[in-house]
Amino acid sequence: MEKTALVWLSMLFDWRNALVIAKPGTFIRWHRAGFRLVWRWKSRRPGCPALPKNIRALVRRMARENPCWGEERIADELSLKLGVLVSPRTVHKYLRCTWGPRGTSSQRWSTFVRNHAQAIVACDFFTVVTASFRVLYVFVAMEVGSRRLLHVNVTDHPTAAWTLQQFRETLPGDHSYRFLIHDRDAIFSVRLDHELTGFGIRVLKTPVRCPQANAFCERLIGTIRGECLDFLIPLGENHLRRILTEWSTHYNRGRPHSSLGPGIPESPQAKIPASGYRHRLPNGYRVTSRPVLGGLHWEYGLEKDAA
Numbered sequence: 001m002e003k004t005a006l007v008w009l010s011m012l013f014d015w016r017n018a019l020v021i022a023k024p025g026t027f028i029r030w031h032r033a034g035f036r037l038v039w040r041w042k043s044r045r046p047g048c049p050a051l052p053k054n055i056r057a058l059v060r061r062m063a064r065e066n067p068c069w070g071e072e073r074i075a076d077e078l079s080l081k082l083g084v085l086v087s088p089r090t091v092h093k094y095l096r097c098t099w100g101p102r103g104t105s106s107q108r109w110s111t112f113v114r115n116h117a118q119a120i121v122a123c124d125f126f127t128v129v130t131a132s133f134r135v136l137y138v139f140v141a142m143e144v145g146s147r148r149l150l151h152v153n154v155t156d157h158p159t160a161a162w163t164l165q166q167f168r169e170t171l172p173g174d175h176s177y178r179f180l181i182h183d184r185d186a187i188f189s190v191r192l193d194h195e196l197t198g199f200g201i202r203v204l205k206t207p208v209r210c211p212q213a214n215a216f217c218e219r220l221i222g223t224i225r226g227e228c229l230d231f232l233i234p235l236g237e238n239h240l241r242r243i244l245t246e247w248s249t250h251y252n253r254g255r256p257h258s259s260l261g262p263g264i265p266e267s268p269q270a271k272i273p274a275s276g277y278r279h280r281l282p283n284g285y286r287v288t289s290r291p292v293l294g295g296l297h298w299e300y301g302l303e304k305d306a307a
Helices: 002-012 024-042 053-065 071-082 088-095 107-119 160-170 190-197 211-227 237-253
Strands: 120-129 135-143 148-155 179-182 202-205 285-292 297-304
Touching: 053 071, 053 088, 053 297, 071 088, 071 297, 107 120, 120 211, 135 160, 135 211, 135 237, 148 160, 148 237, 160 190, 179 211, 190 202, 211 237, 237 285
Parallel strands: 120 179, 179 202
Antiparallel strands: 120 135, 135 148, 285 297
């Protein structure tokens, strides 16, 4: 019966090509190759454990809702507000993106700024074009030490008198600032600098054609453009002022700054509850989000679940 079955099977395919003649050395070589494959599989590096599924989804949600955020910004948002300690490299792994290196600032100015950062105010002007192609001038002033945006205002005709009024609103009577940095724009006249000495501060003018000497304020302007004005078209002076007012509140109270360690210039008083595990949200809390500028950015926080 078995022979009959083999005869019938031999009629279905050419069984002669299925025969393999091998020497004992061939079997040994196959065994060694198979052992190498098995050992390579056993010796594979498992790597770091993956983030929990909900944290991975949250990282991708932040990146999707905030297109101009990088891995450092997302990692700062998670650690400072949600208590989830994730490194920027881990966030980068889930974002699958690369960023170019950042340049370095002058050593002399950086040393000076580190020693006097808490007593330095930096200011500058930049222009914005409205929907009707009207050119408006924006004045910004920041505290270098805390990166806090002290004052922002808009005008279509900046004068020395208008600028002096902005300094009156920026510097209170009991301020502790010692230095003010600005460039050599004609708006900052000699008379204006003389009036500023009455505020108890010393004016430091940057060298000619050296914007890096006022690098902190230039970086602030770049942030305002890159995270706010590049995505909006102001309809007029009042509209631009409302936009900058809302964004400055987000900049001071909701935006993490990597240069602060990371930190927030006006950090909230409430402490983040501990979860006991660096990749886990605290028990009994849920993630909340609040839109900024109609959803251009989002601020995240923790809220206790209802009992």
